[in-house]
Amino acid sequence: MPSDLTPLLAVDSPLDDARRALVNDLFAREQRLMDALPTDDPRDAKRRKRVELTRTEIAGQPQAVRDTLAAGREPSRRAAKELATAGLKRIVMTGCGDSLAVMIAARQLFEDLIGIPCEPIQALDFAYYASATLGPDALVITLSSSGTTTRTVEAALIAKAQGARTLALSNTPGSALMVESDHGLPVLAERKGWPTQASTAALAMLLQFGLDLAATMGRHPERVERLQADLDAMPDRMAALTEACEGTVADLARRAASRSIFLFAGGGPSFATALFGAAKVKECSPDHAIAIPLEEFHHYNSQKSGDPLWLIAPDGPSVARARDTAFEGTRWGGEVIAVVTEGEVALDAHAGTVLRLPAVPEPLSVLLTSVPVQLFAYHLAMAKFAAADAAEA
Template identity: 35%
Template sequence: MCGIIGYVGRKNAVELLFSGLKRLEYRGYDSAGVALIVGGRMTVFRRAGKVDELSGEVLPQGISARVGIGHTRWATHGPPTEENAHPHLDCRGKIAVVHNGIIENFRPLRDRLIAAGHSFRSQTDTEVLAHLIEEHDEGDILAAVQAAVRELEGAFALAVLSEDDPDRIIVARMGSPLIIGKGDEGNFVSSDIPAILGEANEVAFLDDGEIAEVRRDGLRVFSPDGTEVAPRLRAVTSDPFSIQKGGYKHFMLKEIHEQPRAVGETVREKLAAGRIAFPELPALPTDFERVYLVACGTAYHAGLVAEYQWEELLGVPVHSLIASEFRYRAVPVGPRTLVVAVSQSGETVDTLMAVRRAKEGGARVIGVLNTVGSAIEREADGVAYTRAGIEIGVAATKTFTAQLALLSLLGLRLAAARGRLDPEKEQPLIDSLTALPSRIAAALSLEPAVAELAERFYTARDFLFLGRGPLYPIALEGALKLKEISYIHAEGYPAGEMKHGPIALIDERMPVVVLVTGRFAYEKVLSNIEEVKARNGVVIALTDRPDDPVLTGIADHVLPIPASGKLELPAVYTVPLQLLAYHIAVRRGTDVDQPRNLAKTVTVE
């Protein structure tokens, strides 16, 4: 992992590669590099650190090239060093490779190649590819890549540049996302659309096993058996403005403030004449007897919220499971099982593997995605899309609240299809979700008060987040956001479980964020706050009952949350937690948009 960019055409590839790498920074990385054909010779620049550091070294040299490949690396094999940064070269220095994914059989391949006389310079699995392609190279780089790929096990997306064949880039995909793009003055390969926005007019998403040839005058795609197939091109519709900060200090803050729009567009698209409609899911299943929501990270928390809502709406067992665990568990899966895979990118490898496990068991699979053309889209029986737009910040914000809204709507639609929700009961819930964007906007107005709390608590070493019912997953999400971008240790817990462990950690140095709502177990949560105060903990209460003298008398800080319906509640409580994490991280001086060790789209297991 993490980002691939390549260009061949009439423009200067050097500038386009660095522009693309900057746009891929949101995926997370620890080193960067480019390979160019300059004056007929392979030329490589790479280093550990930021793209700006590398471009500051290369661009002043005034280098001109018409073809090149670039990469941002997130270390999986070997530490983030210059020698482990991509691109990697063969022994002759004529073949350059950039790669995302993990080559699972790289050790035996490496041993074989060393025995054959190849010399390795790095600790990465990627370097095996350069030497393996060299081993198969008999004058046709396309044929060499096709032969090398047949020997690989694992997930990969790769781009190959050859000094001896400088007019084309050869690319291949297996289990890791890769797109090829057509522009007016050249053609592209990239891990993601943002890298080529404004340059490519059309893109094609490669399928697993496909290999493509990217030339300045066109694109060719080959199936796994070597048969040429027509590229499945689609127009690029995203707005280049979406990958600009728009006056905000960070993409994350911009995306937090975009949530009323992201949620509003997601909700409006599913409402036709005041009724919920999913036209992209014409064959909506109704005869299922169990439901699994599978996801990773923040999307898993969205699934947990849906679990609380759906078990009441659908009247069947509903379980939200971490995708990397689901695929290895002996959970019952059959034709009357519905699996909902939640993923912003649609490429999260553990979620994709969970989809395949579900399909093998005969389950019907619905994807809840934010990105068109992904692997999960191709493998699911149907897909429902959030309309959050491109999200650049590594820490998910607007995609999460859009997922919450979409899952609520999908739950209502499934309940109605199963005859468990009549129109008069459905309409108030629809009205509630229609009002959600304005509730989120009201929650955003709390930012000055949240920033004051951040100033007070940014030096804390630990945080505890507590919630009950559907606010328990939001406590988990609040803790995750804080640890992701501020590097403060934080835990989320069901408030009722506090006395079974976390209470041992509470003292006067421990801020405890408690999510309190009059809609769920209010008196019980007040008792939990009393337990925290009895151990000298510092309580920050987020509540829709800010005027209750009992609560204000025991909490150290009270943040008033806009009154909301039960379906709106989780999203509304999420917003101040996002803002708290953001302002604490800014105060601590961390890299908010690209936190250390994290990647936006995790395409390795």
């Protein structure tokens, strides 16, 4: 097996022969999938089909969240019961792409309720650079929709080889990730379009596990009860928000269709929404999109004249800095679209558009704030397809 593919195939790898063979097979599969990806041709039919399927999956994500929570509740409780007595001192949350964003979104709830350090980290960085200090007091949580994302499976394998506990989330029962992990939680979602419900349903499942772990450990029972009620209500809130905001978001997308770079910023869990928004624009359209941590926006001239900036700022500690960001973005001549909690007016004077979302606890807020950025990416792509078709006619 070629060791130049990954350090985990080198002679000093802690993996046994069977798991080395698994990693090698995953690399070969990944190469085949890369060859089948859509292009950035403005009228690429393969990309258009995935964009169209994405809209269907956005509409279906409230039901995907319901189904996932229902199917995953017992596996989550079983895993929580075992892990609550494991003497955990550290949780590592790892994945790639949207899966990493899910981990960033979940961190606040885990740390607030369970009270131990939780570190979201990209799967390659974890597997190749940051796994040496693992032991039985660490839990490594992984997420891959297919269950075969090479770097994520590598992360799970190296975690087990180092003696850590492992928990996987995946849409694919029987996949390598689920089989190789100590515990598995199901995600009941479609991913024929670009990932939307596969990410939000996975986030809901991970948040549910966090609540179950905190409850089993006897941590903050009143807060856990309140958050559980809010999580159970989230599918209905997501459905209502999709209907309420789509017209406004579609208008924003049509007005922005001539632009070629899009910015998304947020702090804390809202940086996950920024990552989701940038990823959906890059997947759905042939354009550039960048997710910027809220504070980092201020350390460079991040926004240029005319650039659209989605500023994600639900109720929480970062609202004041988001106000500064909206001020700076407008001063630089950019267009600022602020996503805030209903009743919040701090950004009104500095944002061209303000979308107000229902009030929910900040640790759950990404389930709502992700909806408008998903819809924006879809409508932006369809507007660009329409422009390309008109130019070709």
